[in-house]
Amino acid sequence: MEWTEDGIVLAARAHGESALVVSLLTAGHGRHAGLVYGGASTRQRPLWQPGNRVRTEWRARLADQLGSFKGELLTAHAARALDDPQALAGLLAACATLDAALPEREPHPALFEGVAALLGALGHDGWPVIYVHLELGLLQELGFGLDLEKCAATGVTEDLAYVSPRTGRAVSRSAGEPYKDKLLALPAFLAARSGAQTADVLVGLALTGYFLERHVFWPHNKPLPPARDRFIETLQRLSTTNSG
Template sequence: MDWQDDGIVLSARRHGETGSIVMLMTEGHGRHAGLARGQRLRAQLQPGARVRAAWRARLSDHLGSYALEPLDGGPAALIDDPLRLAALSSACALVEAALPERAPYPAIHQGFDALLSALEGDFWDAAYVQWEIGLLGALGFGLDLQRCAATGVNDSLAWVSPRSGRAVSLSAGEPYRDRLLPLPGFLVGRGEADPPAILAGLEMTGHFLARNLFAQAHLNVPPARERFVERYRKMATTSGSLPTS
């Protein structure tokens, strides 16, 4: 059994003197593990690194071995930005925890690849929130943020139902605001993607990740995501974007 595919490193853990058990998100073969050998290669297998992978095993259900060719420098461009690195770690952990092994999800691979590029840009945090929304959608838990669940209109959308994942307008949701999730304006084409809006977006997607993806499997949201959100919140508070009390 063998195949070749492009992939993104999700994790790599040491195995013996020179080996690593590498988990990739591949375009055509989904989340897939294999054994890679070589000390020099080990240093290049950082989460977020793009690789060309050739996998081989005697039987299809074996772990198999990888021959990996790095395609870029991995997250080297983020090395001096702990917050962006935390976002990358969160994304890798979510993909590894949420996807069944060896099930192809080309849209998730493509979205993940786009996120890696976006993390080097100016609006990386807004792109990250959008990516989590896309991940939910690709796994069958899409949010409907286009029109109000109560009125059917698409004006003044301000809330999201925590049960249905559908948007609710400001007027329709006002009597129930304590039970609804805030909908950041940048997700519906209005308002800035400033730190308070990003945090509201992370709270919203975090609710649905926990409720729809992980609770059903009796799992918790990966700690890497919790660390990213806390780090982002601390940054926003320190910079004065959020009140300290």
């Protein structure tokens, strides 16, 4: 059994003295793991950094075996983010969240394209907004998509300000005002496709984090990835600096 496809490295874990078990996201084979012989060597280790796009060949004797990877670096996103702590934190958070949330070997081509878009945007204005949309896309792909197009109570499409934590549906400001303490905040950039400040992105991450935790991680007794927490802490420091 074998295939060749572009993959985005999600994680690389040591295996024995010199090998790595690498987790990739591909368009056609989903999240897929493989053994990289000699992957921990000085020559190969930079190739298998989270976020890198790699042309990968997978081989195994049987389809259900772990198999092995060989790869060629296409885009060194990890190295490009090293000098930008915020971008690096976002890259690591995205990779860790996808690696922990996605079932293995289920294709999600739209999600692959979303990750590629995020990685390409790192360091440019507005990329944290793309990150929030990536997590919304992850929820959608896993069957827990949010309905943010109209108010669940009245059907209006304007001035949407809240989300029901029970249904994941948007609620307008007027309809939700009496119950706002029980609702989740919906940032304007998700409701009206407007611009976003760092504080708005943090509200968006609180929203997606709630539903990821509830639907994806809690049922498997897993916490949200620490890398995601560190990304949020990085944004919080930036928000505090900007408001100071």
